[in-house]
Amino acid sequence: AQTVTQSQPEMSVQEAETVTLSCTYDTSESDYYLFWYKQPPSRQMILVIRQEAYKQQNATENRFSVNFQKAAKSFSLKISDSQLGDAAMYFCARGPNRDDKIIFGKGTRLHILP
Amino acid sequence: EAGVAQSPRYKIIEKRQSVAFWCNPISGHATLYWYQQILGQGPKLLIQFQNNGVVDDSQLPKDRFSAERLKGVDSTLKIQPAKLEDSAVYLCASSPPGLAGAYEQYFGPGTRLTVT
Incomplete structure (x- = not known):
């Protein structure tokens, strides 16, 4: 089965510091897309950043960036x-596969310490 | 642009009762998804529609869950009869036409179901 693994159930970081959330995935496809979604407490899930697998350059959105190692x-x-x-909870997701389905990881809960 | 609408936001029912959730996607979005998100876990896809046709329902418990998308717009998800393990947040999402997985999914606020 195609899977997405987030090995850190919870993380904490001091305000103004930098934190890295990890994600690994499984796929037999050569062309696909990767996503990070953010789900704040009791609020809607929103897209943080998207990476296209055929692009070498890592995606960046303001303070958010990815390290994509294909x-x-x-x-x-x-x-x-x-x-x-x-x-928030941060979910890594991969898609599409042959069935055009997105698969989500189990999430990492990020705490920001003031 | 209006977002994905879902109702109700909260629902409490007893086991063996039935319940229905409604979703109105963003206008023009061809693909609609229903996810089940159990507390502390990532969303699990239940069913995916492309317009009014089903693309994937492999993880939908068809003995108790059903879903339809009328005229390729609104969708309803029904559970009958409900079990305790159905307690979860049910998320609806939509994405624009094209290779569905390539595009951002826009999520609704979800319906929190508690089965007692």
Whole structure:
């Protein structure tokens, strides 16, 4: 089965510091997309960043960037200058596969320490 | 642009009762997803529609769950009869036309179901 693994159930970071959330995935496809979604407490899930596998350059969105290692099937999220509003569950997701389905990891709960 | 709408936001029912959830996707979004998210876990896809056709329902417990998407727009998800293990947040999401997985999914606020 195609899987997405987030090995860190919880992490904490001091406000203004940098934190990296890890994600590995399994796929037999050569072309696919990777996503990081953020789910704040009691709020809607929103997309943080997206990476297309055929692009060598790592995606960046303001304070959020990824380290995409295609050969290692690794897709980590780096949050720089952490803010209190970054506290949330973060889900890594991979898609599409042959069935055009997105698969989510189990999530990492990020705590921001003031 | 209006987001994905879901109702109700909360529902409490007793086991063996039935319940229905409603979703209205973003206008023009061809693909609609229903996910089940159990507390502390990632979303699990229950069913995916492309317009009004089912693309994937491999993880939908068909003996008790059913879903339809009328005219390729709104969708309803029904559970009958409910079990205790169905307690979860049910998320609806939609994405624009094209290779579904390539595009951002827009999520609704979810319906929190508690089965007692």
